[in-house]
Amino acid sequence: MGKLLSDQNLFEQMRARVVNGEFAPGQRLKAEQLKADYGVSASTMREMLFRLSTFGLVDFQEQRGFRLPEHSADLLHDLTQFRILLECQGTCLSIRLGDLEWEARLSAAHHKLSHIESRLCVEDLSPEFLALWTGAELEFHQTLIDDCGSDTLKQTHGVIYQRFRQQMIATDKRVDYVPENIKEHQGILDAALNKDEDLTCNRIREHLSRNLIRPLTKKAQVIV
Amino acid sequence: MGKLLSDQNLFEQMRARVVNGEFAPGQRLKAEQLKADYGVSASTMREMLFRLSTFGLVDFQEQRGFRLPEHSADLLHDLTQFRILLECQGTCLSIRLGDLEWEARLSAAHHKLSHIESRLCVEDLSPEFLALWTGAELEFHQTLIDDCGSDTLKQTHGVIYQRFRQQMIATDKRVDYVPENIKEHQGILDAALNKDEDLTCNRIREHLSRNLIRPLTKKAQVIV
DNA sequence: TTTCACATTTTTTTCGATATTTTACTGTTT
DNA sequence: AAACAGTAAAATATCGAAAAAAATGTGAAA
Structure with a gap:
């Protein structure tokens, strides 16, 4: 080899x-x-x-x-919840701190992702294509938080994302693709470019909630 | 040895x-x-x-x-900001999910901490006593988030806390003790036992903000 | 048949030696 | 003196084997 x-x-x-x-x-x-x-x-x-x-x-x-870690629905739930926390926080800060350059990068990442996802509709999913999608999905979510100004947050998110992906794949080899994904990613992009922090958070939360066992108890305000 | x-x-x-x-x-x-x-x-x-x-x-x-990592004011700032996020989030969830048992443990942890801190006033600080204080401080903050229901959050907090402490000590060997600490810890305890999530978050944020270079931009609502 | 003790095999951990890479030093040339 | 090349020294990474530990298998006694 x-x-x-x-x-x-x-x-x-x-x-x-x-x-x-x-x-x-x-x-x-x-x-x-x-x-x-x-x-x-x-x-x-x-x-x-x-x-x-x-x-x-x-x-x-x-x-x-x-x-290898056992698959656990509880763990996936936990990782999802944590992703929501990190991505909402990171994205809000990026909206606040990010410049035009950030918006452009986000737009570009979304463009690539949506292009891949639209093709994902029709073709069946080869491992190579799946890897392509995974990469694009990761880049979009990473770009969201990229200008949050906190390396610690970004590094932590990177680790959590990997573990999340590992659990997802262990759950079921198929990609978690659903047609809604396209709309949801679009919705997140629009809200972020509009600099609407609340709406962006809501849509990120909505987007990721699919992987939660039980719905979130209720909204909580957390501060930074 | x-x-x-x-x-x-x-x-x-x-x-x-x-x-x-x-x-x-x-x-x-x-x-x-x-x-x-x-x-x-x-x-x-x-x-x-x-x-x-x-x-x-x-x-x-x-x-x-x-x-050994270099000391960096920016890093300490970043770690502090992240601690605020994790502890606010974790404590809010603990308030919601924690039972009487949690309240008792929190109360106990605070009792130990405040006892040590009150003695810290008068005595000068030997390394042993400092270690005692550090341990008690850690336990109090860990107990705050202990019933948040997320192992991931708790583990991450543990790592961040260690790095934070390392940077603090590198900054200045003296403990970051100030008389306000006693009041602040008391305030956090009271708010938490009162199950006032917003107030608790505010006080945690206030408590940790001392280590920020620049003040937080403004409040942001982040969701879970 | 079940249980326990003992021996064998497999797996994990530790170690000291060797190969590789970086760093420090020396002397030569411009 | 500065820049450079070449050499020596030190530190790091890698390896295969030995030691330690756990898992497995065997057989005798209850």
């Missing part, structure tokens, strides 16, 4: 594999086996698994190795 | 050291040197530093090792 990968690439590859459902939930990940895929030693592989574990993308238990 | 530490203890010890200002900001952390302190090999030490780096408590750069 692929060889001569730099450390960074190796991490990236493994990240993609554990997120994109190449392993079954709960499956053991043995460094001894995986090392063959990358032509590195078990120690290096172990270190890589360790790094993934600190992002919550693989579980680690002392003296009994690594395994 | 200490020997025969389990892996977990070793991590905990190193965490305490890098947080509590035993090393200067920017200082290199060489596994080869540190291994002597715990009687383990450089590899094991390296792994430990790696784990700390994924929490943001030490910086890691490929091919040039580990070092």
